[in-house]
Amino acid sequence: MQQAHGKLLITGSSGQIGTELTGTLVERYGADRVIATDISKPGRKDCNTAALDVTEADSVKNIVKKEGVTTIVHLAAILSAKGEKTPDFAFDVNVNGMRNVLSAAAAVSGVKLFFPSTIGIFGADTPRDNVPIETITRPTTMYGITKLFCEQLGEYYFRRYGLDVRGLRLPGIVSYKTPPGGGTTDYSIEMLRAAAGGENYTCFLKKETMLPMMYMPDALGAIVKLLEAPSSALVHRTNFNVMAFSFCPSDLENEIRKINPGFSVSYAPDERQEIADTWPRSLDSSAAAREWGFSAKYTLSEMVRDMLMNLAPLPEK
Ligand SMILES: NC(=O)c1ccc[n+]([C@@H]2O[C@H](COP(=O)([O-])OP(=O)(O)OC[C@H]3O[C@@H](n4cnc5c(N)ncnc54)[C@H](O)[C@@H]3O)[C@@H](O)[C@H]2O)c1
Structure with a gap:
């Protein structure tokens, strides 16, 4: 402490x-x-x-x-x-x-x-x-x-x-404990939750919309x-x-499929696409690293595995 x-x-x-x-x-x-x-x-x-x-x-x-x-x-x-x-x-x-x-x-x-x-x-x-x-x-x-x-x-x-x-x-920010409060990147959590629940997902952003996460x-x-x-x-x-990695909805879908091959996503962009289109794909976090030691540990695939494991038990490898 x-x-x-x-x-x-x-x-x-x-x-x-x-x-x-x-x-x-x-x-x-x-x-x-x-x-x-x-x-x-x-x-x-x-x-x-x-x-x-x-x-x-x-x-x-x-x-x-x-x-x-x-x-x-x-x-x-x-x-x-x-x-x-x-x-x-x-x-x-x-x-x-x-x-x-x-x-x-x-x-x-x-x-x-x-x-x-x-x-x-x-x-x-x-x-x-x-x-x-x-x-x-x-x-x-x-x-x-x-x-x-x-x-x-x-x-x-x-x-x-x-x-x-x-x-x-x-x-x-991707997490499993508390549902997100109405942001544009919420699709990622919804997609992971759907996959963990054995359901397919309809994504409100286009498959190629790359954002920092x-x-x-x-x-x-x-x-x-x-x-x-x-x-x-x-x-x-x-x-x-600050950012850890960038991905787009189809990258996330593909990562989920490595664990859950039957999972599929359809794409029906809504008004949130317009917001995402104005945001960057990646950020330079070097000042945070230099001035106070920022670093991020998790990769996209580690995050997906951890999310699915916490949302629902994963099948044996
Ligand atoms: N979650 C993300 O991906 C993300 C990304 C960038 C920045 N942020 C920032 O992080 C902070 C927390 O975000 P979050 O995702 O936990 O949001 P959230 O919507 O899940 O939580 C916000 C909380 O603020 C409370 N709140 C709303 N109006 C209030 C008021 N008048 N007085 C007191 N409380 C009130 C809500 O009840 C809610 O519990 C925010 O400032 C947000 O801008 C979040």
Whole structure:
């Protein structure tokens, strides 16, 4: 267990990433130090929990002050596909939520704030391959626009108030414990779940849509590493690119077929294709590797095997 002081507050802790990251942080820092929050009180029993709506500025400020919070892991957000259905709501949660969390953090000295940005901040004008951190960022979704704003607002609080803000641009995250919350890369989890359940799958993206991705254990490892990196080592602040591998739906289908030869996918792209078409195929993660030691362990085939094994027992080899 790591030595650390003060409490660690997690917002949006009941989501796809939050449910697993909370467990990792409890293991690392101890149950007493972690407060898991979400719009309704999380049901978990392994740490302190509370209901916290990040759009309510006073509630955010009060919990940070009252509990002596020294680290905030701000996950609450409305993701890409869901955000396109409810853009005003996505704006409110993503922008006002971030502003409230930043302002609560800056009101107390010595608070560290982590939040995940996304590959959604890129746009159709961004180069597609090995995309650097600094590039053309003209997102076309409300999700991308709000997250790019969050990156820049985070940097503003760092420059103006000296707040220790850190963030990385996560690619699509694949996991089996908690269903995803309405993103464009959710097809990968749906496809793996269908395969594990012995069903075929109809994919909402075209078979050749290549996107950067990562398996959950590597995402958790990356978040902890960035959270614990010495502040003085960080040249960048809120916009580290990270990815493990790129694949398209047909690559995933083929990997699944190596284990489950009878599996098949049909393709019926919907409105989410338009979002995916504006995102890069791969990212340059070298600054994250250089500044805080980012690395990813899982390959695509290791991830597929592990996912299928955890979603349903695999047949004997
Ligand atoms: N999952 C991915 O592939 C991915 C990729 C890139 C970035 N991210 C980022 O990671 C973070 C977590 O994503 P996730 O996949 O776990 O999302 P999710 O949709 O599964 O979870 C988000 C959580 O936020 C909560 N929430 C919504 N509105 C809230 C409010 N007003 N107050 C408090 N909580 C609220 C929801 O109840 C939910 O539990 C987000 O910031 C997202 O932008 C995720």
